[in-house]
Amino acid sequence: MGRYRVRPGRFVIALTVMISLAVLVVWGAWSTLAWAKNTVLLNFLEVKFLTRDEIRKTTAVEGLVIRKEEPVKAPASGELRLLAQDGERLRLGAPLAQVRGVEEKTAWSPRAGVFCTHLDSLESVLIPGMIDVLDMGRVEKLSSSSSPQTATGEVAAGQIIGKVVDNLDPVLIYIRVDNPDRYAARLFDKGATVSLLCEGRELTGVITEARVTDNAVNMFVEVAEYPENFIHQRRVQLELVTRKITGWLVPVNAIAFKDGKPGIYVVHKQIVRWVPVTARNRLNDKVVIGGDHLSESVRYVNNPGWAREGARLDL
Numbered sequence: 383m384g385r386y387r388v389r390p391g392r393f394v395i396a397l398t399v400m401i402s403l404a405v406l407v408v409w410g411a412w413s414t415l416a417w418a419k420n421t422v423l424l425n426f427l428e429v430k431f432l433t434r435d436e437i438r439k440t441t442a443v444e445g446l447v448i449r450k451e452e453p454v455k456a457p458a459s460g461e462l463r464l465l466a467q468d469g470e471r472l473r474l475g476a477p478l479a480q481v482r483g484v485e486e487k488t489a490w491s492p493r494a495g496v497f498c499t500h501l502d503s504l505e506s507v508l509i510p511g512m513i514d515v516l517d518m519g520r521v522e523k524l525s526s527s528s529s530p531q532t533a534t535g536e537v538a539a540g541q542i543i544g545k546v547v548d549n550l551d552p553v554l555i556y557i558r559v560d561n562p563d564r565y566a567a568r569l570f571d572k573g574a575t576v577s578l579l580c581e582g583r584e585l586t587g588v589i590t591e592a593r594v595t596d597n598a599v600n601m602f603v604e605v606a607e608y609p610e611n612f613i614h615q616r617r618v619q620l621e622l623v624t625r626k627i628t629g630w631l632v633p634v635n636a637i638a639f640k641d642g643k644p645g646i647y648v649v650h651k652q653i654v655r656w657v658p659v660t661a662r663n664r665l666n667d668k669v670v671i672g673g674d675h676l677s678e679s680v681r682y683v684n685n686p687g688w689a690r691e692g693a694r695l696d697l
Contacts, residue, residue, distance in 0.1 A: 427695070428684035429649055432676060436628040437668055440579065440621040441559065441566075446518070447612050448508040448554040448602075451498070451547040454478060456537040457487040464544070466497045469614070472546060479543055495546040500614045505545055510554050514591070518556050518600060547613045552606040555587065557622060559599040566624040570599045579621035580609060627663040629670035637661060637669065638686035646671065647683035647691075654683065654693040 456462065460483025466472060472491040479489040491497070507513070537543055555578075559566065570576065572592050578585040587603035605612075612618060637644050638656060645658045659673040683689045 426688045429681050430684050432630055432680040432682055435631045436626055437665055438623050438626040440623050443557050443620050443622045445555040445557050445618045445620050447616055448510055449547055450510055450551045451545045452492045453505045453542045454489050454544045456481050456539055456541045456543050457489050458483050459539045462537045468499045470497045472497050491546050493546050496549045496613050497544055498547050498614050499544045501542055502616050549613055552604045553608055553612055555603045557601055557603055561597055562599050567594055570601055576603055577623040627665045627670050630676050631668045632671055634667050634669050636684050647686045647689040649681045649695055652695050654689050656691055
């Protein structure tokens with residue numbers, strides 16, 4: 383039998399085809415592996431945009447409102463008939479009540495302001511500028527034993543039947559913070575600005591007087607803009623901001639250390655990179671970071687335990 387001879391040209395072609403197929407297989411496997419790796423990273427990595435924000439720490443307190451108010455007394459004994467409604471704005475000298483007894487007499491508004499019928503026997507005690515924060519312990523006891531009342535029906539001459547509140551003047555709010563932490567104790571000093579939250583509304587005030595003891599901070603806070611119910615209520619429920627931090631906020635767990643230095647993983651041009659940052663302030667599980675090129679367009683890795691330097695993410 384004759385021998386089969388492979389022509390050199392055909393052998394080269396076959397070898398080229400086999401090598402090409404092998405390259406395609408390797409390339410396909412590598413592409414599949416890269417795609418799978420990218421998919422896994424996309425599924426496990428939490429990538430978020432950097433945001434500039436503020437978080438706060440608050441404590442619930444009760445405030446005792448001290449306002450500029452002038453009591454109105456019954457001009458005589460007899461049957462009281464109010465001519466002004468609770469919350470009505472009055473001008474100086476406006477008639478606000480009549481008392482029918484032996485003779486009919488009228489009570490007039492002693493000043494311009496808002497008429498209030500919520501009485502608590504503290505009108506002549508809590509006077510702005512006439513009371514010291516050290517007196518407030520005694521006043522609190524007196525206040526807790528008194529209950530709101532409204533003058534109706536038969537009244538005696540000289541009995542307080544209402545009051546006119548100057549709603550244009552700031553109010554003083556007495557606040558007691560029990561067992562404050564060291565940061566809060568340093569924060570609450572005379573002249574300092576404080577933030578209060580009242581039913582979702584933020585109030586800004588200035589501390590006019592403060593006394594710090596081992597277990598409490600007692601202070602007067604002057605508030606210029608306040609809700610209308612502060613005119614009528616003596617006790618108000620508030621949230622006192624004891625600490626706040628502002629800046630580029632990230633979770634504490636997003637900080638990754640390299641050679642003892644803090645940093646975060648960012649995704650830049652679809653590549654995961656570690657960049658150094660400074661950790662400035664921390665509150666709860668958030669930390670304020672600083673560094674070059676931080677902006678709201680920066681995307682960072684929220685869970686750096688899964689991050690790999692140089693990994694490509696097709697976001």
